Amino acid sequence: MKIASVLSYYKAPPSDENLKLASQVGVTDVVIRYPGPDYSKLHSIKTRIESFGLNATVVEGYLPLEEIKMGSVKRSDEIEQFKTAIRYIGQAGIPLVCYNFMSGGDWARTSLNEPARGGALVTAFNINSLPPSSSSKVNIQSSNQLWENLKDFLEQVLPIAEEAGVTLVMHPDDPPLPTFQGYPRIMNSIESFERLVSLVPSPANAICFCQGSFAEMGVDIPSTIRRLGKHIKYVHFRDIRGTTSNFVETFHDNGQTNMVESMKAYDDIGFQGPIRPDHVPQLTGEEQGEPGYTMLGRLFAIGYIHGLIQAVQQKTK
8 A cells, every 4th residue: 555645725835844744754645636638737746756765656636527426518628638638648658546526516515614632723614504506507317317427437548547547536426315405416325436437447447535524434444455455546535423414524543433443444455555644634723724634733643644544564474
């Protein structure tokens, strides 16, 4: 397993300080945001990361996808933009692209400053705190339509990804509800991920196993890792307490998931890809940072993941 991390805030590139810190604490792989349809920017970011002894191995976020999800009249143009992105990413030698198919937006929380251990701040979701939805704006009327949009997208893009040497890894809906603010959602169960990989079979069609999102589904994490096994190519390592409709995120060591057994499961399936801490608590002094993406909590999580990997791998020798 390769320990990876997101080191940027919002759309800013990773700072020298954060790249140095990542290298010092044993991170080997960096997750970057898509900088747009300019290969020189992508190449420059990758080269800079490599100058710190790190590898850029995942592109995640800011991908052209919203019109594709919604099946709008602009979807064909956006599919061509996505193909261009895949070609650039492959040309740069970056092997993984993490995307989602959450219609009408991205991951969502109803609170970004819930108090946690020692006064740290975490994010939370409570469906009862959502404002009323405005369903009149929704273009997608059913989950079946969303599945059709996904199939058409994969049929067009996966051949390009295979040619470019890039694997697409699907992130679960977060929260994994059947609908959100009037929009249908489809990547919200183990079965939906099994349907995904069989929808358009390809070595470039794989899974980002976000532990927190699967924990929100209420499933047993270690057994789900083993069940989806060979299709997992990228891991978001995080945890929660609660249920699909009402949960808080946690430190990596005090959520509801057995993290030791989860790491054993990754070892059992022979997972060798990047595993990164996700959505960390904000610690003292970082209250103005991006919720879930500040650096001090990330350093704690990286150390915790190191310890779990060493403990599990030591027992298997």
